[in-house]
Amino acid sequence: MRMNSPAPQVTGRGGLAEDLHISIARLSRRLRRQGGGDLSATQFAALAAVDCNEAMTPRELADHEKVRPPSMTRVVAFLVDQDLLRRAPHPTDRRQVVLTATDKGRTLLTERRALRQAWLSQRLSELTPDARAVLGRAVPILERLSRA
Amino acid sequence: MRMNSPAPQVTGRGGLAEDLHISIARLSRRLRRQGGGDLSATQFAALAAVDCNEAMTPRELADHEKVRPPSMTRVVAFLVDQDLLRRAPHPTDRRQVVLTATDKGRTLLTERRALRQAWLSQRLSELTPDARAVLGRAVPILERLSRA
DNA sequence: TATTGTTATACTCTATAACTATA
DNA sequence: TATAGTTATAGAGTATAACAATA
Numbered sequence: 001m002r003m004n005s006p007a008p009q010v011t012g013r014g015g016l017a018e019d020l021h022i023s024i025a026r027l028s029r030r031l032r033r034q035g036g037g038d039l040s041a042t043q044f045a046a047l048a049a050v051d052c053n054e055a056m057t058p059r060e061l062a063d064h065e066k067v068r069p070p071s072m073t074r075v076v077a078f079l080v081d082q083d084l085l086r087r088a089p090h091p092t093d094r095r096q097v098v099l100t101a102t103d104k105g106r107t108l109l110t111e112r113r114a115l116r117q118a119w120l121s122q123r124l125s126e127l128t129p130d131a132r133a134v135l136g137r138a139v140p141i142l143e144r145l146s147r148a
Numbered sequence: 149m150r151m152n153s154p155a156p157q158v159t160g161r162g163g164l165a166e167d168l169h170i171s172i173a174r175l176s177r178r179l180r181r182q183g184g185g186d187l188s189a190t191q192f193a194a195l196a197a198v199d200c201n202e203a204m205t206p207r208e209l210a211d212h213e214k215v216r217p218p219s220m221t222r223v224v225a226f227l228v229d230q231d232l233l234r235r236a237p238h239p240t241d242r243r244q245v246v247l248t249a250t251d252k253g254r255t256l257l258t259e260r261r262a263l264r265q266a267w268l269s270q271r272l273s274e275l276t277p278d279a280r281a282v283l284g285r286a287v288p289i290l291e292r293l294s295r296a
Numbered sequence: 297t298a299t300t301g302t303t304a305t306a307c308t309c310t311a312t313a314a315c316t317a318t319a
Numbered sequence: 320t321a322t323a324g325t326t327a328t329a330g331a332g333t334a335t336a337a338c339a340a341t342a
Contacts, residue, residue: 117165
């Protein structure tokens with residue numbers, strides 16, 4: 001245990017992969033704890049993805065958000081139940097379902113963006129412009145890692 | 149739905165906070181799916197933190213990894229049960245417990261580091277040196293955000 | 297046969313509340 | 320009173336397996 005010593009650090013012993021892995025996991029837990037709004041992280045991300053892409057199928061959403069189809073079924077079911085997403089038949093493939101955001105969904109997305117990100121936005125504003133720039137450059141790299 | 153169009157992007161509509169939040173959550177899910185070894189993300193991080201700091205109490209571990217004390221109790225109980233961590237009485241405060249890594253814990257940590265990070269290490273090696281440098285600079289910033 | 301989506305079910309992780317022991 | 324740690328319990332999120340419908 002540390003007695004009056006500085007905050008413990010995990011990083012520095014592992015390589016970049018371990019440091020990044022642990023940092024991502026910990027920040028993810030921290031963000032989850034913060035909560036924000038009435039949508040979970042995956043629910044919010046799914047709604048945002050559908051809105052951003054105009055329309056997506058459940059399978060595309062599952063692949064995009066890195067969850068399995070049955071998990072996304074639950075997320076979508078919730079969003080449809082809340083009248084935030086709408087189901088429509090696929091124009092050419094009757095197995096598929098086309099999801100679009102409802103007006104209510106788009107409105108909620110707009111309203112909750114600030115609220116949901118309040119904690120993180122505040123923390124980011126306390127960083128130096130240089131640090132924010134680093135994170136801005138890191139985001140697309142993180143996206144690419146998720147996609148791999 | 150996208151028909152033969154490029155991969156959908158979430159980023160670009162929200163600000164840095166939203167983009168970062170969603171990217172972190174998604175990569176966290178992706179990393180969890182990858183698995184790697186027989187320790188969960190929190191179990192591995194806890195063991196690494198104790199090893200790195202020589203000794204920590206459960207409360208310090210909980211604060212450090214951003215989980216509540218009862219959650220860390222379970223993590224620690226598992227690690228002690230697996231003979232990876234050892235409990236010892238605190239020298240001056242009999243309420244507290246001092247955790248140290250066992251030889252088995254340190255050995256496992258060394259052995260599993262490469263295995264556990266194999267997927268991410270491979271992905272990182274496919275990035276440009278510049279991209280890796282960005283992530284290297286981002287890690288301590290992410291740590292700082294977690295700590296806030 | 298392969299794929300989309302769903303249902304049924306179970307597991308993992310984390311949380312809150314309440315308790316004990318110690319400070 | 321306050322804090323460290325635990326126990327009991329519950330919730331959220333995600334997974335696998337099996338199924339129906341369609342390609």
